[in-house]
Amino acid sequence: MAEEEGLTELELAIYALVSNFFKYVSKRSLVRNKISKSNLRKMLQKEFPHMLTDTRNRKAADKLIQNLDANNDGLISFEEYWTLIGGITSPIAKLIRQQEQQNCD
Amino acid sequence: MAEEEGLTELELAIYALVSNFFKYVSKRSLVRNKISKSNLRKMLQKEFPHMLTDTRNRKAADKLIQNLDANNDGLISFEEYWTLIGGITSPIAKLIRQQEQQNCD
Structure with missing residues (x-):
């Protein structure tokens, strides 16, 4: 994505x-601006590989x-x-926070 | 934020x-890991200035x-x-998409 100035x-x-x-919105679908479950x-898998490496996280995502x-x-x-993304992120938010703090040490 | 390798x-x-x-989590609060309404x-105002310049968006955010x-x-x-952030973003998602496409032209 190009960096929009000033954002x-x-x-x-x-x-x-x-x-x-929008990258994953189904182009074949008659209903516009929605993603098919298979595309989701x-x-x-492609965009959130590290957030879903843990089996527990993957199972939680499947359930969601x-x-x-x-x-x-x-x-x-x-x-x-x-x-959905909030549901995946929320249980690991504290973990992400800890990783961030370790990287800043 | 430091760019974590491979993400x-x-x-x-x-x-x-x-x-x-976590940056805005109230440090004085006895309840941990929550943001006060005033901090919110x-x-x-500070982190989403361009998304809330439109009066309609600002009113919608206030309502949320x-x-x-x-x-x-x-x-x-x-x-x-x-x-809350989803509620602010969702009504302007198509607009953001259009801006992105214009920037790519």
Whole structure:
């Protein structure tokens, strides 16, 4: 992603997450701006490899995707994508924080 | 934030959002790992200035913070923080996408 002038680090982070969503939006789907479940799984494997190396995290992600399935339209909206990533991140947020602090030592 | 070796752009984006949460965690609070509402407002002004320049976005953010207030503990957990940022981003996701595409032209 090109660095937009003047955006903060946090805004760039959000832009990256938005771009990533649209990168995986199903082009074949008649419903616009949604990701298919199969594309979502591909995305998690490719874009979040380190966050899902732990088996527990991978199982948690699978469970979260299954819960999204419950919506029954088989496609993931931006809101659902955001919720999913939050659901993966939230249980490991403290761990990420610890890693960050170690890197700063 | 130091760039952790081997992390993808998306993982770095998430790490930045996690770091930002802990940066604003109230140090005085007895409840750990939560952000006070006043710190949350400061954070939004400082870290997301371009995303909230539009009056409509700012009003939407205010409304979202008020809704978080409804939880009544007066402190924002990581999950609530994630939901809030998703709530700000979601309505402007398409706009962000358009800006990105213009920058790539």
